[in-house]
Amino acid sequence: MNILVINSGSSSLKYQLFSMPDERPLCTGLIEKIGKEDSLIRHKTIREEDVQVTEKTLAVKDFGEGMKHVLALLTDSGLIKNTDDLEVIGHRVVHGGEYFSTAVVIDPDVKQKILGLSTLAPLHNPVNYKCIEFAEKIFPNAKQIAVFDTAFHQTMPEFAFRYAIPEKYYSEMHIRAYGFHGTSHKYVSERAMEWLGKPDVKMISIHLGNGCSITAVSGGKSIDTSMGFGPLSGLVMGTRSGDIDPSVILHLQRKEGKTADEMDKLLNNESGLLGLAGSNDMRDVMKMLESGNYDAELAIDMYAYRIKKYIGSYTAVLNGLDAIVFTAGVGENDALMREKICRGMEYFGIQLDAESNRIKSDQIREISEKSAGVKVLVIPTNEELEIARQSFELLREDPPCEQVILY
Ligand code: ADP
Numbered sequence: 504m505n506i507l508v509i510n511s512g513s514s515s516l517k518y519q520l521f522s523m524p525d526e527r528p529l530c531t532g533l534i535e536k537i538g539k540e541d542s543l544i545r546h547k548t549i550r551e552e553d554v555q556v557t558e559k560t561l562a563v564k565d566f567g568e569g570m571k572h573v574l575a576l577l578t579d580s581g582l583i584k585n586t587d588d589l590e591v592i593g594h595r596v597v598h599g600g601e602y603f604s605t606a607v608v609i610d611p612d613v614k615q616k617i618l619g620l621s622t623l624a625p626l627h628n629p630v631n632y633k634c635i636e637f638a639e640k641i642f643p644n645a646k647q648i649a650v651f652d653t654a655f656h657q658t659m660p661e662f663a664f665r666y667a668i669p670e671k672y673y674s675e676m677h678i679r680a681y682g683f684h685g686t687s688h689k690y691v692s693e694r695a696m697e698w699l700g701k702p703d704v705k706m707i708s709i710h711l712g713n714g715c716s717i718t719a720v721s722g723g724k725s726i727d728t729s730m731g732f733g734p735l736s737g738l739v740m741g742t743r744s745g746d747i748d749p750s751v752i753l754h755l756q757r758k759e760g761k762t763a764d765e766m767d768k769l770l771n772n773e774s775g776l777l778g779l780a781g782s783n784d785m786r787d788v789m790k791m792l793e794s795g796n797y798d799a800e801l802a803i804d805m806y807a808y809r810i811k812k813y814i815g816s817y818t819a820v821l822n823g824l825d826a827i828v829f830t831a832g833v834g835e836n837d838a839l840m841r842e843k844i845c846r847g848m849e850y851f852g853i854q855l856d857a858e859s860n861r862i863k864s865d866q867i868r869e870i871s872e873k874s875a876g877v878k879v880l881v882i883p884t885n886e887e888l889e890i891a892r893q894s895f896e897l898l899r900e901d902p903p904c905e906q907v908i909l910y
Contacts, residue, residue: 505529505588506894507577507645508887509570510595511634513626514538516569519887520582523895526888529582534569544572548580555580566630570637589645592638593894595686595886597627599651600677606654606893609635609647617649623677623732648894655685658724663820666732680731684710688718688725690889691830691882696723698867698880705821707814710884711840712831713741713783717810719817727820729813735770738813739806741783744774746809776802785833785840807843814844818851824877827853830884836863841870845879852876 504524510517514537520529532546542563548555557576563569577583594609598620607613614635621628635647656664664680665673672678688708696702708718715738718728729737729745739745747770755761761769777783779802780791791799818824829841838860845855854875859868864881871879 504590504895505583506591506593506891507573507589507642508593508595508890508894509573509634509638510887510890511566511627511630513630516566516573516634517887518573519891520577521888521891523891526891528888530577530580531887532573532576534563534572537563537566537569542569544576546576546580548582566633567637570634570641574641586642587644589642591646591648591894591898592642593648593650593890594631594635594638595652595890596631596649597652597683598624598681599649599653599657600681601657601679603649603651604654604657606648606650606890606897608897609649613649623681646898648897650686650890650893652683652685653681655689656680656682656718656725656728659727663727678732680728680736682716682718682725682728683730683734684714684716684718685725686886686889686893687830687884688716688720688728690886691828691884692718692720692723694867694882695826695828695880698869698882699826699878704825705823706826706828707817707821707824708828708830709810709834709844710831711738711810711829711833711837714743715740715745715831715833717813717817719820721821727817737809739779739802739809740775741785742772742775742777744770744778776806779805785837789837789839803840803843807840810844811848814848814851814853824851824853826878826880828880828882830882835865835881835883841879841881853879855879 506521506523508519516534516537519531521527522529528549530546530548535543540562541560544559546557563572583589596617600620600623602616614632617628618632638647666678687710692706692708695706696704703722706720708720710716714734716728716730717738719726735743737745752766756766775783776785776788780788780799782788788799788802792803833840841860842855845853852875854872855870856872860870865883867880867882869878869880871877
């Protein structure tokens with residue numbers, strides 16, 4: 504069975520075709536700057552050792568056109584003969600609210616719920632919804648599956664996911680912590696359990712990409728996570744502030760008359776590494792550090808310190824710690840950042856092995872001292888593969904797994 508995975512962002516569309524159950528990628532692709540005159544299409548067809556790359560710059564006016572390009576690239580490269588050749592499409596959907604704790608087969612009711620959750624994820628859910636609609640039109644005979652970023656965190660206890668504000672905001676407006684990056688945290692924590700050879704692991708999964716989040720996982724279940732109602736709280740990120748005292752927001756609104764949209768822009772797009780050091784790319788900030796730049800040094804220290812604080816609190820929440828997992832762009836590649844985060848944590852049993860930490864690899868690896876109580880692992884994430892796996896499992900299990908429906 505071939506499964507096409509569609510991962511649509513606010514202005515980009517990533518896709519991958521997998522042969523299942525052998526999990527072989529047959530192609531990967533990315534359409535960037537959708538809606539602009541100079542959209543960029545990059546497609547890679549993978550046939551054993553032979554990789555063929557197609558690149559084009561042209562205007563892709565919307566996601567519907569984007570999906571048509573995906574179909575043309577799949578047919579032109581001989582991966583499918585016609586639209587009936589594709590049996591399953593797995594869609595990444597950012598917000599599943601409290602409706603979805605697992606992947607689901609998309610039907611009209613699921614689509615309505617995804618669209619209804621747009622108020623909670625205005626940049627993502629409407630685009631995810633559109634891509635589902637286009638996919639249904641283009642591939643009418645394929646089963647469409649939704650895999651939610653929030654689903655993995657639906658196991659958090661109520662005392663972890665509620666905010667201490669009047670109850671009606673939860674019951675009437677669904678204001679609570681949902682958590683994000685769930686597909687990545689689920690994927691890497693399962694790889695960690697396999698690596699460690701046991702399921703009852705207490706671990707902390709740290710996803711450090713452009714967006715960053717940290718999750719406490721016990722026995723394969725998320726019990727707390729740093730992102731909340733939206734993907735803004737928690738760690739210092741590329742352009743997002745992470746945790747900030749809400750009185751700062753009120754103060755800026757009062758003193759500078761900032762509107763909600765202006766505050767949104769400031770905290771989501773102008774803060775984090777970018778706001779502190781002038782670049783949202785950790786590689787640039789690390790280069791600035793090498794040349795003795797103070798702002799870069801401070802940004803890096805703040806980034807590491809925030810993670811350290813979360814490791815401490817999640818170790819308390821878990822009542823112990825067996826493993827820490829680093830993943831995504833920074834987590835997988837930046838040895839110095841991993842070193843800064845783990846330094847001075849011997850009390851918790853965390854001790855890196857300097858040499859294994861420096862090794863560059865795209866494979867799962869252990870970077871802690873052999874004698875340390877906590878295993879520190881680097882595990883490359885693969886959200887697209889996780890979506891393909893969940894879609895495959897769901898269809899195999901037919902009928903779909905039980906869903907948690909709270910409202
Ligand atoms: P996204 O959230 O967009 O999927 P990624 O997982 O690709 O993000 O991570 C992007 C971040 O990873 C950027 O800050 C980038 O600088 C950082 N990164 C990528 N490669 C390296 C590297 N070799 N060393 C340090 N940081 C890196």
